[in-house]
Amino acid sequence: MKNIAEIRDCFGCGLCAKVCAHEVIDIRLNEKGFYQPYITDPAKCVECGLCIRVCSFMNHSGTPSPVKCYAAWSKDAGVRMTSTSGGVSYEIARHLMGVGYGFCGVRYNSDKHRAEHYIAETVEDLHWSKGSKYLPSYTLEAFTRIDPRKKYMVVGTPCQIASFRNYTELFRCQDNFLLVDFFCHGVPSSLLWEKYLTRHGSGLGKIRSATWRNKDNGWRRSYCITLDGSKKVYRSSGRDEFYTMFLGDACLGKACYSSCRFKSDKSYADIRIGDFWGERYKDDQAGVNAVVAFTERGDRVLRDADLELKEFSFAEVSEGQMVSNAEYQCFYPLVMKGLGSRFNLLPLLSGMVYLYRKLKSWR
Ligand SMILES: Cc1cc2nc3c(=O)[nH]c(=O)nc-3n(C[C@H](O)[C@H](O)[C@H](O)COP(=O)(O)OP(=O)(O)OC[C@H]3O[C@@H](n4cnc5c(N)ncnc54)[C@H](O)[C@@H]3O)c2cc1C
Structure with a gap:
């Protein structure tokens, strides 16, 4: 080829x-x-x-073993509260910016209704990276702006980061990049978001921001979508169509089912982050990150950042995380066709996925 x-x-x-x-x-x-x-x-x-x-889709190579594993959270209560889990991503970025790094992470662009990588020039710009955007992110503009002779922290899905690792090795600029990925469920189609916005976003005025998680009811119950419109605010409650489809593995990228090689302890990043879903912090409502350092350099950065760190085994830190790829569902072609339709079939499709999963769990 x-x-x-x-x-x-x-x-x-x-x-x-x-x-x-x-x-x-x-x-x-x-x-x-x-x-x-x-x-x-x-x-x-x-x-x-x-x-x-x-291309990490085409090239397969071995991944390093974890160096150290932690439960971690920001010492700044405000950062912890406004981040998805413990605010580790923000704190690593804030520390690295202080020693001359740029930051490349993901923000929500409410004009284009998409998640996109961007370059933060100042600590204030880091604010936009807080929070998971459960959408495919558009990388090209930001990645094109990255100068390999300068230092950057880059955050992304494990597959994005695996390709970034190939890039830094190819251009011999590894020392300039600190790469961070996360335990990844898979990425849902942007068609799902398009249909969700049409259904719940109309009548709110101009959507100024969107968030997928918030801690109003605590971290353990933080799966709540908020659309902040100029006239009204929408907040999801109960059985949400977006999460039924996303967590029901109904419309992830085809590669997430068949080609992902980055689950659990398979990572090309210096640091992997995620939610610490294990028993140990089951009563915590402020948010705790699961953190794995895959390089000594990653571990040094973690210890230098403004973080509370508690060391545990990989088994404990990764409890509750997926160990294999999402299961391809027999209704996938039907769902994708439905999401691509000019009609908004989201209530029908999410109802079908919900019922299918209920029946499956009874069997
Ligand atoms: C699609 C997706 C699937 C995930 N699946 C899991 C999972 O199965 N288990 C788990 O424990 N955690 C998962 N996460 C990560 C989790 O939601 C938190 O982001 C993570 O715990 C970090 O929390 P935090 O408090 O440090 O930072 P946060 O405040 O959440 O910061 C998130 C960081 O991720 C980056 N980011 C946000 N959205 C995207 C995106 N669409 N693409 C690439 N980078 C992005 C931001 O730049 C930021 O640096 C997933 C995240 C995404 C986006």
């Missing part, structure tokens, strides 16, 4: 487009609502193969 022209349903990480010196690769949403590369001008491709070499 000379370039990524034939790759379909990949991780959509965008590194192929970043490394293409001839700028013939673009990253666009495919018909299923996931990012994918497209060759815009095949005649200009010089077949250098760089796009293939950085």
Whole structure:
């Protein structure tokens, strides 16, 4: 294979487009609502193969073993409260910015209704990265702005970070990057978000921000979507259609079912973060991160950041996390067709997924 022209349903990480010196690769949403590369001008491709070499969808190699594992949270109660889990991502970024690093993480763009990577120039800009956006993130603009001669912390899904690791090795700039990923359930289609917004966002005025988790009822019950409109605010309650579909594995990226090689202790990052779902902090409502350092450098950074750290075994820290890929559901083609329809079939589809899972759990 000379370039990524034939790759379909990949991780959509965008590194192929970043490394293409001839700028013939673009990253666009495919018909299923996931990012994918497209060759815009095949005649200009010089077949250098760089796009293939950085691609974590195409390249498989061994991952390092965990160095140290922790339960962790920010010492700043405000940061902890406004982050998804314990605020570890924010604290690592704040520490690294203080020693000359830039930050590349994900914000929600309420004009384009999408999650996207961005570059934070100041500590104030870090605010936008707080909170999980359970959507595919558009990486290209931010990744293109990253200068490999400068220092950056980059946060992303494990597959995005695996390609980023390939990039830093290829261009011999590993020392300039501190890479952070998370325990990842999988990423749902942006078509799900589009339909959810049409159903619950109309009548709210201009949507100024969206959040997927909040701790009003505590961290353990934080799966609540909030749409902050200029006229009204929407807050999900009870059985939410978005979470029924997302956590019911009804519309994840095809690659999440079949090609993810990054569950549990398989990571190319320096640091992996997540929710500490295990028994030990079951009564905590402020939020605790599960944290795994995969490199000595990652571990040093954790110890230098403004974090409370308690060391445990990997088994304890990763309790409750997925160990294998999400199960491909027989109704996947039907769901994707339904989400792509011009009608809003979300209530019907989420009802079907809910019933199917209930029946399955009874059997
Ligand atoms: C799609 C998805 C699936 C996840 N699945 C799991 C899981 O199965 N188990 C688990 O324990 N945790 C999972 N997480 C991570 C979890 O939700 C928290 O983000 C994590 O615990 C970190 O918490 P925090 O308090 O440090 O930071 P937060 O305040 O949540 O900061 C989150 C960090 O993640 C980045 N980020 C946010 N959205 C995205 C995105 N769409 N793509 C890439 N990067 C993003 C931000 O830049 C930020 O740096 C998932 C996150 C996402 C986005």
